[in-house]
Structures are given as structure tokens and as C-alpha cells.
Amino acid sequence: MIVRRCVGLLALPLLLGCCVVHAAPPRGFDVLHYSVALVPDIAAKRVQGQQTVRFKAEQALSTLTLDAGTLEVTSVTQHGRALAFAQAGQQLHITLATPLQRGASAELQIRYHGAPAFGLTFAPEREEVYTLFSTSQWMPSVDAPDERATLDLAVTLPPALLAAGTGRALPTRTLADGRIEHRWRLDTPMPGYVYGFAAGRYQQATQQHGPVQLRYLSVERSPAQLRTVFARTGDMLDFFAERAGLPYRGDYQQALVASTIGQEMAGLSLMSEAYGQDVLDDADQIALMAHEAAHHWWGNRVTCAGWEHFWLNEGMANFMTAAYLQQAQGEAAYQAQVDGWRTRLDALRAKGADHALVYADWDAPTADDRAVVYRKGAYVLHLLRGELGDAVFWRGLRAYTVANDGRSVVTADFQRAMETAAGHSLQPFFDEWVYTAGTAAQ
Numbered sequence: 001m002i003v004r005r006c007v008g009l010l011a012l013p014l015l016l017g018c019c020v021v022h023a024a025p026p027r028g029f030d031v032l033h034y035s036v037a038l039v040p041d042i043a044a045k046r047v048q049g050q051q052t053v054r055f056k057a058e059q060a061l062s063t064l065t066l067d068a069g070t071l072e073v074t075s076v077t078q079h080g081r082a083l084a085f086a087q088a089g090q091q092l093h094i095t096l097a098t099p100l101q102r103g104a105s106a107e108l109q110i111r112y113h114g115a116p117a118f119g120l121t122f123a124p125e126r127e128e129v130y131t132l133f134s135t136s137q138w139m140p141s142v143d144a145p146d147e148r149a150t151l152d153l154a155v156t157l158p159p160a161l162l163a164a165g166t167g168r169a170l171p172t173r174t175l176a177d178g179r180i181e182h183r184w185r186l187d188t189p190m191p192g193y194v195y196g197f198a199a200g201r202y203q204q205a206t207q208q209h210g211p212v213q214l215r216y217l218s219v220e221r222s223p224a225q226l227r228t229v230f231a232r233t234g235d236m237l238d239f240f241a242e243r244a245g246l247p248y249r250g251d252y253q254q255a256l257v258a259s260t261i262g263q264e265m266a267g268l269s270l271m272s273e274a275y276g277q278d279v280l281d282d283a284d285q286i287a288l289m290a291h292e293a294a295h296h297w298w299g300n301r302v303t304c305a306g307w308e309h310f311w312l313n314e315g316m317a318n319f320m321t322a323a324y325l326q327q328a329q330g331e332a333a334y335q336a337q338v339d340g341w342r343t344r345l346d347a348l349r350a351k352g353a354d355h356a357l358v359y360a361d362w363d364a365p366t367a368d369d370r371a372v373v374y375r376k377g378a379y380v381l382h383l384l385r386g387e388l389g390d391a392v393f394w395r396g397l398r399a400y401t402v403a404n405d406g407r408s409v410v411t412a413d414f415q416r417a418m419e420t421a422a423g424h425s426l427q428p429f430f431d432e433w434v435y436t437a438g439t440a441a442q
């Protein structure tokens, strides 16, 4: 089976209308913490929210710009005092009451509402709502993957719904009108695109895997079916943790939602109900859930600093999926993945669509561009494994992962770690396979 793609991230640079590859000017501030309270209206496909943003000035700062999608911001205040703001080009520009000196921190309160066309998916027929990567579409925030902050997220929902969110679940609160406020706290700074939640008229199952609680949610599947669909989860987490050199952190939730190609968030992955059926029909169809689980390390904890290094997230998740399949299902399963990548790369080359993995033009990625990042990226990791041998390759990969846990990385970080493991320069390999279109598939 070809590993399916995380559609949200594929579309993200396009949706954001930006790309970090054009040497975006420094933001001038570092977000430390968001505290967000959301009230979705599932039937109306609308949301209202209020949030506090705490940030630190990295230079003398008189204005602050956040991504805000199509949200309509109704007020921005600081210590109860209204601040001037303007919205343009899916951004929110805020004028601070008093300029901040470098190193000073401040808090702002923002109120907003909107009807996001993406980033927040409403499925009223299932009484379901879930997020889809483009976090700034439902909370003003910084979309760039090199910005990490902690998060308090509260979502107020009708009483019959279950919810899963990013971070540690805090006790729910029952409001006077019977609605339930679900709350989560993400204590570890994470990039904004992995914030989110899913809520619906779910059934659920839980299992304990060592210190990790596994939780599965679906509208359509029974708890017994959910345990069958996600039976390999603990085994996957163990495999990736061993390869990463880092144990899984926190609890892990997986939800089958109305429609998605698959997406990872912090401690929460979403797949579609249709995918759940695929796994019930054929228990070997676990590549997608492995891909999303792999992102816990490669993507969420070690994150590409800009979308031009996106192959470090997606090529790596595809490669790690194949490595897991190799262990779980045997050599043929690994080779089938490799063959799929190579076939796609051959097709790209046949029509002149191959290009470097570090790819500077993600403004409007095509299917071919995505194939380069997802498939060729994985294939190049397979080639590097062959070049270095298993012992050196896995030692280097583990060192890279451990050294960059909680950091945003560029391709040079990966190259350096692998060169250290190899004991020699890998520049010729990276020049051929990573930084240029290369010549011919080997």
C-alpha cells in the first residue's frame, strides 16, 4: 500500500499564501504561550473564540503580526485597554500601546469569530468538528513551523459529545446551560500546526500500553472494532521510540473522522472512517496509522524549520513507516514501499518533474512536488541506509533525533548527524540526492 499523504500539510503553504523560503523577515517576537477558549457552532459551521497570547520581544517592538486566516477579530486588548489593529492578507496586525524593549514580554487578549472554510472541518450530520492543520484559521497564531509555544485549549461543546485534544486532558467543566467545556494543556512548546482537537458523537475505546494510555474514537465503529483497527498502535510506538532513542511522551489518541487523508497533531492523529474500514477489511493496511504515529518524533518533536525542508517531516515519516512494516510484516513489505517510491521517482524524471528535495518554491505545490517530498524523500533515506549500512544509519538517525528533540531543523542538521555517524563527509550524496534533481534512479 502506498502511504497516503497528510493532506493538510500539503496544502498548508498554499493556504497560507506564504512560504518561508523567501527569507521571511524575522518576526521580532517569540510566542511563549497561547490560551484559547473556542465555542464551535457545528450546525452553523461557525466558531467564536477568545485567547490570550503571551510573547517576548526579540527586538524593540511596536507592532505584532499574527496569522489569522479569515477570522474576524472584534477586539484586541492589553490590560483591559483596547489596542489598534488591522486585518489584511489573512494576517492580524496589532499596534502595541507601548513599544516593548528587546527581551520584554507582554500579554494580549484577542476576541474573534468566523466561519473558516478550512482549518476547521464541520460535519453537522455526525455532530462532529475537527481541526485540519491550518491553525491560524481557528485561532490567531503564528503558522511558521519554527515557532513553538505552549497551549491551553478549551472547547465548549454540547453535552453528548466526546472530544480529544492536543495536550494533557484537564477536568471538564459543566456550564450553567449544560454545555461542557473540554480542556487540554500542552506543557511542551510545540509548533502551531500540531495544535487541534476532534469532537463528535463518538464511541471510544482505551488501552494501556506501558505508561501510555491509548484512546481510539469514532462515530461509526464500536469499541471492539476500534481495538481491532488500532491493535498495532503500541507496537508502532515502541518501534519508533527505539529508532528515535526517545520514549513516546504523553498519551496517544487516534480518531476516525468524517474525511481526511490523515493528519498528525500533538498526541492526536486523525484518520478517516473509510480508512478504519480498510483496516477492518485487511489488517495489513496499517501504513497510514504508522505514518501518523512516526510524526510524533519526526515532525512534531523534530520539526522542519521551514517548508523547504519539509522532506525531513514527510520523507522521514514515510521511510520510518516502511522500516516499521519491514519489522512487522517482513522484507517484502519494506521492498514494496521502496518500489513504490522508486517507480514514482522514475515517472517524475521521465517527464522532467524531478527536483531537489530542499525545494524553495512551496507557494503552490503540485502533486509532483509532493511526490518529491514524500516519496523521493523516503527513497533517498532508503538509499542513504544502503550507503551507510544499518548500524551506522540507525545510529546517525537516533543521534539526529535525540539532539534535535524539541527543535526546528534544517537539512544541514540531518546531514551533520549522519556524517558524524559515518565518520566522513556525505556531501557528494547530499549534493546528488538532496540538493539537486540528481541524475538517474539507482
Ligand SMILES: [Zn+2]
Pocket (backbone or CB within 6 Å): 005, 006, 291, 295, 313, 314, 317
Ligand atoms: Zn505526514
